[in-house]
């Protein structure tokens with residue numbers, strides 16, 4: 001099946017409910033957006049701003065540890081209204097990442113494993129060859145912001161609203177920069193079909209999560225990814241929060257999407273491709289050859305990847 005083909009097969013657990021020693025079984029998913037605390041010293045986090053935010057809000061265990069598939073599915077469906085099929089695939093990918101192949105839970109930092117889900121050319125993380133991974137990386141994310149700022153010159157960040165086409169260009173800017181950085185340092189850069197699917201997927205995910213048809217305040221995107229800049233009057237409210245936010249901007253007016261399924265993700269891919277002057281170049285880069293091939297891959301493979309139930 002597609003999922004196991006991309007990530008490698010893992011033996012089916014004998015019984016889903018059977019817990020591996022050491023897993024956390026006591027966490028109850030409670031969606032309270034007003035609760036938020038930064039990770040403590042012993043807490044672990046991942047390269048994913050979504051699951052990190054859920055842990056910071058206490059919806060996933062704040063420790064980031066011992067997350068069972070059931071807890072991950074419940075958190076994603078209840079907090080974000082993610083379609084259960086998609087939530088199951090995501091949750092299973094977390095379990096697959098656990099280096100203990102008998103485990104039925106994962107810790108957030110397990111998903112940092114390079115070239116599994118974590119890949120080069122992330123929006124907000126440096127590449128693995130340069131020590132990147134879990135932590136927010138200012139320089140990388142500033143490239144994303146630069147694309148939004150150039151498209152909306154004359155506006156402040158607080159005035160800029162996102163859109164699919166600009167988000168697609170920001171994604172491409174990161175890919176080019178990541179390639180250049182590897183080439184210059186003579187390091188191996190990996191960006192193929194799987195990474196392209198992930199990359200389109202992640203941009204579609206964040207704009208579906210934060211926006212209405214791709215339109216969200218850029219400020220919310222910054223809060224979600226972890227680049228929060230204090231505005232006037234905000235300092236006292238947020239003083240106790242670290243600069244690395246990774247939170248959902250509920251206080252600023254964000255509300256979870258009422259529907260978050262494959263059709264929404266596909267819509268994001270198609271809209272991004274409308275602004276895809278770089279599409280042909282990307283197609284060549286990942287060895288697909290033509291723009292038509294790229295579109296078929298992202299819309300076809302990307303979708304079946306999510307639709308396929310996991311082996312767990």
Ligand code: HEM
Nearest residue numbers: 047048050090094111117118119122123124125202205206
């Ligand atoms: C259990 C569920 C999930 C797991 C295990 C997971 C895992 C990951 C991993 C490993 C990455 C790093 C990829 C990279 O190298 O850039 C990532 C990135 C990302 N994830 Fe998740 N994810 C999950 C759910 C979600 C959900 C529900 C959303 C949004 C609604 C989301 C949004 C993102 C975004 C936007 C990125 C890109 C970050 C960047 O490029 O800087 N993820 N995720």
